[in-house]
Structures are given as structure tokens and as C-alpha cells.
Amino acid sequence: MFNFIRFFRQYNRLFNESPLGRLVYTSVMVVLLFVLFVSLFEYYEGVGWEESIWQGWQTFTTVGYGNQPAETTGGRVVSMVISTMGIAFLGVLFSTAFDYRDYYRSLKRLGLMNNPIKNGYVLFNYPGDAMFNRLLVELRKVEAGVGLCVVDDRLEQLPEIYHKDPALHFIKGSVLDQQTFAHANITQNKTVIVFPGDMSSASSDGATKTLVDLVYRFIEGKNIRIMHLLVDPANAWMFDACQSTHIYSDLEILALVQECQDPYSARLVEQLLSNENGISPKTYQPKQIVGWDWAKLEMAVLKVKQKHKINCSLFGLVDEKAIRNCPDGDRIISDNSQISMIAENSLHWEEFESLLVKDAE
Template structure:
């Protein structure tokens, strides 16, 4: 293990233990000071302490070294007790301040090293950081979506996202990334010079582990070999074959010149949306619904039924419930 990382682990354990001790000590000193000074000084007529609140006021002035001087202590025993409180109180407060400072350093180091538990909810986890991950981040960075990046190596230049250091094949690392509270996870293929089927096997294994930890999460996986699709389909909601889309666009450009640019502009323009089918249309036909949407400047592309998307159809069949995908003019 890296010597600095080992030191960080020990530093974290030390800081967590000592901030609790410092808090308990500070509270104990305050309680002792408030009651002891009140019972010692209250009988002294010229003293400024004749109730518990004034004693608390004097205590906070003393241990914080503010010392307004508006609450005098005249008794010999009260002053002697006050000197003890000054020494112990200032020391306990300094101890607490040091503990809080070390905790803040711990948080900063944890974030930098990726060694902390993600606190996000309903977030998206990106497993493995590569060029595809960067492109996805660029697209969704302005959508206000919480992102957690799970990667074995430090991710530089993306401080706006939570980084968790670990492997997508280890349960503990996935839990640390908040897999049980996440809404979706995207598993990107590793960029390594290895057999594609072997790397796809790791991606599928990761999907199996994730599905066990959170059966309701949406899993999107990137695979390298088309032959892996049949094995991945049982564990992933959506499967993306790397390079498959670009190949289809190249082929389409042969048959329809300019189609790749058209598709890219369509996707980049954020014109595609999805909405639930309004209850007023449930008993209407597909033909009636498509016609109504076109009057509202929406071109229907397809329908989502039972978590499956079917292409737009114009028929006299009842549309029923679900949602529709459209392009807004």
C-alpha cells in the first residue's frame, strides 16, 4: 500500500477518535464551570454571578479568551476556581478546534483520494473513467444531476463530481459509491489491450453484482463484442456496443448522404423528450393521439410500454397507458 495512503488512514482514525474526546471534554468543562462558579460566587454580594445564565456567560467569555470584564468575580475561591477553568477551558477548546480542523482536512483528503462514502441519493454512478465517460459528463454537466465516479485511479479535472476510488467488481467499493441509493449506473468498458470477451465478462459480472445489491437500479452497460449481448441482456437494462452506432451511421451515410450530421444535430439539440400519456388519451387510438400531438408541434417517435420502447405506429388500436417519445418543433 502507498505509504502516504497508509498515513492518511491512520490520520483519519486518529482525528475521528480525538474530536469525540475533545467535544466531551469541552462540554464537561463548561458544565463544571457554570455550576461551580455559580455556587461559589452567588453568596458574594459584590460578585457579578447570581444566576446560572450569567455564570454561563462568564464561562464562555473565559474559555474563549474574550474577557469582556462585565461579570466580575471577587471571591478568593471563585478566582482560584476561575484560574483552573481558564487553563483547562482554553486547552479543551484548542483541542476541539484542532479536532475540527483535522476533520476538515480528512474530508478534503478523502475527496481527493476517493476514500469516502458517497452521500448522494438518486444519483448516477459512472464506473470506469475513459474518453466515453468524459463525453457523457460533458453532456449532462448542466442538467443538475448528481454524479459519482467509481474508478481505480484518481480522476483529475472533475472536482465538481464525487470521486470514489475502487473497482466496479468489488461490493464494498460499489456500496461506498452509493449503489443502494443510486437511480442508475453506467458501466463503461475498460480501455485496455486485452481480449474483448474477457473485458465484457468483467462488465457483465459487475452488472450481476450491482443487480444483487440494488434490484431496482437501472443498469446501462458498454460492451465491446456483439457476441456478448446475449449474456449481458439478462442483467442490463440497456446495452451499448462500442462502435456499433458509429458503424450504422457510416453505413447510413452511404445510402442517405448527410444522415450522420443530421442525427448528431438532432441529439445535440436536446429536442427529444419523453412524457406520460395523458389520461384523456388512454381510450383513443394511436392515430388520434399522433394527430393531436402534431397539432401541439410534437412529432411522436415512439412509445414506451412495459419498459420497452416501440417505434411510432399509426393504427386504430387503443393507445392505453404508458409514455411517448417525441421531437419538439
């Protein structure tokens, strides 16, 4: 008997340490009381199990239709005692359920829950409200409802406007802690974006390099893309051996200089980078046109555009990671090449490539 009491106390203490534990504990107690009531009611009243369950539900929920009330002394005592306890426990159960809901929301808001998002984006270092909002808007123009998880140790929580977005998640944790990468569920997502810790300091590129290396170690062997923002172009050498694509954080400076040299060019590039117009740079992997030279491809694209009324233009060639905006006409397209085009989002490369081959015959 003593061991049973000690076990019950330990069980009670264990399940009351957290809102989830209290919810489970209260649910178990309600079920036990209900089963006890049904069993005793069936025993004293001599009715079937279906009727006992029906009477138990009426009593516990205080509905009390009274179509078959307890008639024996034992049945009435059981109804009085256990129904009183059941009503109390039901009240506690609903209260605990609401407490757990608030607790769950608090965990998510404060970044203490694992990332549930899959096939989305994981973003390290919150870049500020304006940039984050712009990033979210642009992504969802082409991927409606796509999920995004922010990992940051300095941020207490995401801005309140994002709290009700089920496709946004926040993880608070140090990037030097391996558990942070596990909580962020990186291996179940398709892209990792690393922002500098300080967008105004070139020395942040060193910390970015460390983080990129850690991410790569964690996802090694997985087909997950890594991108990072570079504060100072002079620091690009640090990332030469990295499996990560760098993007300059001062693109606005590059755009201003380009606009000074060639009016309207910055606006044209801005339209290309924006997803608002339905036309963006697209990169495709050639299969059927491998072995062609660039001049042959240019002629074939022009012919197919005119014949089939397809809006697209060749933009460049990515060959062994070397980006060539204006490749030589005799440049051969190999298995390792990628074709960059300015095209509508609806363009299907496999069908387009088949048309290129067919019209070139």
C-alpha cells in the first residue's frame, strides 16, 4: 500500500510539471472516473453497458435527461459522489486544455519548438522587418504559402504581425549549438539562407563563413541549396571552396552606379529580379542540346520564339560554375552546362528543348 501511494505521488508530480502533463493527467482522471461510474452503475442498477454509458455521459456533462435515473441506493450514491467529482474534473480538463493551447502558442512565439515546416526555407540571422517582409512577399508570389523558419539567437520573437501565420516559424538558439540545427529541421527543407549578423560590418563575413561551413557539415550529402549574403565583395575569396552561392548585400549601390552609366538599366534589372511581372531569369539543365554551340542555340531559340509565339530570351551560360553573360558563339554546351533564360513562369523547359531540336533538324 505504501509503495502504491508513493508511486501515485511520483506519477502526479511528473504529469503536473508542464501544461501538457497536466492535460494528460486530467484526461486520464476523467476517463478513469467515467469508467468507474459506468461499471458501478451497471453493477447496482442491473442495466446494460450501453445504458450505463449513456447515463454516465448525461451525469458527467450535467445534461441529466432523467429518462432512466438511478433507483437503487448504491446507484444513487455512486451517481452523487462520482458525478460531483466528474463535473469538477471536467471543468479542470477544459481549463487545462486552454492553458495548454496558450502554452503551445507561447513556445512557438518564443522560438522553443522544433520547426514543423518541410520543403521550405530556413533563414539564419533575422535581417530586419523591412527586408524580411520583402523577402516573404517575393517568395510567396511564386510559391504561395511556402514555409519559412527564422533562426536567431538575438531575436526574442518574430514581429507580432507574423504570429498568426502558420507557415512561419521561429527558432531561438545559438548557431554554435548542434541542437539548433536539429531544431530548425534543415534536412527537411530545400534552401538555407544565411544573412550577416551585422549588415554594416564587413567583418561579419567571417562569421557568415563559419555558419555556412556548419550548415554544410550538418546537411552533407543532402540536396539542399545554401545561399549567403556578402557584405564586402573583397571577402568572396573565403567562400571559394564553399557549396554556397553568394549575393552582395549592397546591390542597391551596384544599381545606382549602373543607372549612372546606362539610364533605365537598373529598373530593367529590378523588374527581372521581381516576381510581380511573371517574367524572371530561369536556369535550365540541357539534355537534348548537349554538344551544340552557343551560336546554334541562339538561332534555334529565335526560330522557335517566332514560330510558336513563346516569350523568352537567352540570358547567359553557367559552365562549370563560371557565369558567362555573353558567351562566345563557339562555346560548346556540355553536360555540366546550365542555360539561363529570361522567360515566363509558365515555360516548360523539356517541351521547349524538344521544339529546339525538332526545328533544328
